[in-house]
Ligand SMILES: O=P(O)(O)OC[C@H]1O[C@](O)(COP(=O)(O)O)[C@@H](O)[C@@H]1O
Ligand SMILES: [Mg+2]
């Protein structure tokens with residue numbers, strides 16, 4: 001007998017799933033609003049100007065770079081959600097205050113279109129989001145109440161956690177997100193690695209760690225997009241992504257608030273680990289919106305091993 005629509009576990013849409021999680025209506029609403037915004041972002045990525053046609057569209061209107069457009073889409077949605085206090089985006093220099101009343105409100109830090117330089121070569125990109133209760137955004141990532149990313153690949157998937165495990169939803173032909181994986185779990189050790197940054201600027205310790213990974217049989221799997229690269233580690237359930245300190249950038253490249261904290265939250269929720277080589281990413285106290293940090297993220301034992309190499313114990 002065919003199952004009743006909406007009743008089979010893997011036909012559950014995002015809103016129905018969230019309503020069962022025992023969280024506030026405001027948080028359900030916020031996550032659904034971000035999911036809605038992502039539909040407009042993927043539409044912009046699929047059909048938007050790639051810079052080849054100059055700066056005007058058919059009507060002579062100025063066209064926006066995709067990351068700026070994605071930022072506007074996200075910001076507008078968040079402002080009108082009615083449940084957001086402060087917004088910080090990789091595309092904005094300062095915090096955007098929607099209201100100063102923290103009651104029942106959330107603050108959001110996001111990267112609207114990470115890896116936007118990959119759009120012209122048609123590689124996967126994504127949106128990364130961290131959610132905080134109240135109005136304070138400059139807190140350690142461990143204070144987040146939720147995090148998610150949306151991957152714009154051959155399929156669009158949304159991976160989220162509110163501290164109760166990691167769930168993957170995939171966009172169907174009606175642009176609804178339906179549950180495709182629940183309770184995603186990382187294995188303690190893996191055999192793939194994704195190393196960001198120019199290799200000749202790696203320190204000797206990082207070079208030795210890479211040699212260790214290759215000696216143990218790990219294969220290179222790097223696309224240059226943080227969201228697809230993390231999604232690979234997450235969904236295969238094994239391996240490590242790193243963007244280390246470089247000889248000319250001691251804090252690496254990736255940003256704590258917009259990129260690292262949400263991913264660290266998700267990977268920890270899946271039983272993995274994320275450090276800057278010394279301490280968990282989620283314990284770093286941010287001193288500004290644009291703070292960067294080196295990162296080792298993925299299977300727990302691989303991340304610990306990185307720490308051993310960096311701290312002279314291996
Ligand atoms: O090209 P590199 O130095 O390896 O950097 C790649 C990293 O930079 C990013 O593209 C982030 O940069 P943007 O936020 O400017 O897109 C990540 O997606 C990726 O992991
Ligand atoms: Mg980015």
Ligand SMILES: [Mg+2]
Nearest residue numbers: 090111113114
């Ligand atoms: Mg970006």
